[in-house]
Amino acid sequence: MQLLDGKVVSQHIKEEIKKQVEQLTWAGKRPPHLVAILVGENPASKAYVGSKVKTCAELGFESTLISYDAAVTESELLLKIKEFNANPSVDGILVQLPLPKHISEDKVIETIDPGKDVDGFHPVNLGKMMLSLPTFVPATPYGIMLMLQHYGIKTAGMNCVVIGRSNIVGTPMSLLLSRNTEPGNCTVTMCHSKTKDMKALCKEADIIVAAIGKPRFVTEDMVKEGAIIIDVGINRVESTETKSGFRLVGDVDYENVAPKCSYITPVPGGVGLMTICALMKNTLLAHANHTQS
Ligand code: GUN
Numbered sequence: 001m002q003l004l005d006g007k008v009v010s011q012h013i014k015e016e017i018k019k020q021v022e023q024l025t026w027a028g029k030r031p032p033h034l035v036a037i038l039v040g041e042n043p044a045s046k047a048y049v050g051s052k053v054k055t056c057a058e059l060g061f062e063s064t065l066i067s068y069d070a071a072v073t074e075s076e077l078l079l080k081i082k083e084f085n086a087n088p089s090v091d092g093i094l095v096q097l098p099l100p101k102h103i104s105e106d107k108v109i110e111t112i113d114p115g116k117d118v119d120g121f122h123p124v125n126l127g128k129m130m131l132s133l134p135t136f137v138p139a140t141p142y143g144i145m146l147m148l149q150h151y152g153i154k155t156a157g158m159n160c161v162v163i164g165r166s167n168i169v170g171t172p173m174s175l176l177l178s179r180n181t182e183p184g185n186c187t188v189t190m191c192h193s194k195t196k197d198m199k200a201l202c203k204e205a206d207i208i209v210a211a212i213g214k215p216r217f218v219t220e221d222m223v224k225e226g227a228i229i230i231d232v233g234i235n236r237v238e239s240t241e242t243k244s245g246f247r248l249v250g251d252v253d254y255e256n257v258a259p260k261c262s263y264i265t266p267v268p269g270g271v272g273l274m275t276i277c278a279l280m281k282n283t284l285l286a287h288a289n290h291t292q293s
Helices: 006-026 043-059 074-085 105-111 123-130 139-150 170-178 198-203 254-260 271-291
Strands: 033-039 062-068 092-095 159-163 187-191 207-210 228-231 235-238 246-249
Touching: 006 043, 006 139, 006 271, 033 043, 033 074, 033 271, 043 062, 043 271, 062 074, 074 092, 074 105, 092 271, 123 170, 139 170, 139 271, 159 170, 159 198, 170 187, 170 207, 187 198, 228 254
Parallel strands: 033 062, 033 092, 159 187, 159 207, 207 228
Antiparallel strands: 235 246
16 A cells, blocks of 8 residues: 655645746746635634645745634625735635635635636636636645646546535546546546445445545445545544544545555545645646736
């Protein structure tokens, strides 16, 4: 079993980005600028946004963090987004999801200028992705593709099961893996809550991407010998072994599944780090589009 090590791959990609930012600065250009908007007190969202802002600093990007109380109105939030849309010094805008129930996520996403939608969630960008046109690819599936590419894993012809059909991960992941690219060219099955006999489908899979948000959902009896396992889950579970009383586990029962795999991503230290890298690559792309002369 070989670890698909998010620390190693993300460090490598971050070094490349850092060099590109240095070159931009030498050429007299401003650095890329990401705006992150956080609404409410969701501890996971706070941690994710914190990591994104910290990574910006590490890479020489400018970042602006706007934090709103959970009671912020939808119109106030939309107004702020429009302000950043119109600000030429801003390259990328992300609004961390999920949002409180009184705010429409669809409206928020549709208000972001597609040219600054570095999450790749806007319908225009998702449409372009479906057509394989150049665009911002959603960060988690994009990060997974970068990881497979880094390890030189030849996926053509493989059977792939994606568990979960979210707009953010499962659906774009299925599209990317089925495209005529390398990595890609997989035969993809997308599983969800109504899927019949998921175990049988998983047992046939050369690659399983678990993005269902249920701790240790994928168990050893669902996995074929030699399969590649990509674990997108980040679940907080109670633990007697940590000071905090909690630990992070993925959607895969790592301890029992890992010995059967050819490759597996750990949690933490796997896909999560790649997601941030992919977001940074998208922000760099947005900057290039905005500063082209
Ligand atoms: N919530 C979970 N994942 C993401 C992500 O990639 N981007 C944003 N904006 N919110 C998220």
